[in-house]
């Protein structure tokens with residue numbers, strides 16, 4: 171594993187959840203950070219906390235990743251501040267659990283703009299320099315929902331399937347440029363994600379017993395930084411399920427019907 175000491179790491183969606191936990195762990199390893207999100211107050215608090223405890227530089231920027239013009243401007247500033255970006259963590263994202271016929275087009279567009287287009291736009295900002303320097307790592311937070319689509323997550327699953335497809339191609343394109351691409355596919359994590367995704371709290375109640383902790387997921391992500399890790403799948407038993415699904419989709423959908431209806 172390469173040391174993160176003095177490396178420049180950009181994290182989208184860093185104002186809470188796993189993004190903030192990733193930021194904290196990167197700080198313990200001496201990395202400089204550029205933290206992006208819409209909630210500047212939360213970013214300011216985190217910056218203060220990290221700069222008080224560690225000898226690192228922390229930059230923060232208000233960024234809505236659904237606004238591609240804003241992405242362009244903010245990444246120009248990031249390059250002025252940091253010079254290079256060694257690791258980009260595309261973490262900003264959200265989901266809304268509804269059946270397909272209930273999802274509004276505004277919701278569908280918004281999920282794709284944040285989870286997919288925003289992620290691609292941020293990636294395209296760092297690609298030219300990473301390719302030129304033959305160094306860098308792009309980490310895309312996808313989901314187990316990008317491997318197994320379940321009822322009430324048609325749109326969210328579609329966005330995460332898109333992230334996996336994009337990342338798999340990108341990894342091959344960058345293989346000869348010494349730039350790594352890792353996808354992270356967690357199951358449910360105890361974060362604010364469910365305040366929007368699961369308004370009624372049904373899913374949270376049903377999956378409580380195997381919810382992952384954000385610190386644990388963040389630890390796996392940070393351990394994989396600047397390594398050739400292809401995918402991080404958590405928890406492990408869920409990723410075995412996706413292998414089985416790929417091999418026997420019809421049987422899996424039949425046998426798993428009850429287990430998939432947790433939302």
Ligand code: NJP
Pocket residue numbers: 182183184185186187188189206207208209210233234235236261262263264265284311312313314315355356357358359360361362363364
């Ligand atoms: O959720 P949460 P997580 N522009 O809600 C930011 C995936 N995932 O940490 O802008 C910019 O605590 C938001 O910041 P703010 C999930 O799909 C989760 O769990 O200030 N930023 C906040 O910092 C997502 O990709 C679970 O509101 C925007 C952050 O995103 C990633 O994990 C399971 C934004 C969200 O923090 C992090 O989610 C799974 C925008 N337009 C995958 N919209 C899970 N929790 O169960 C949101 O498989 N953000």
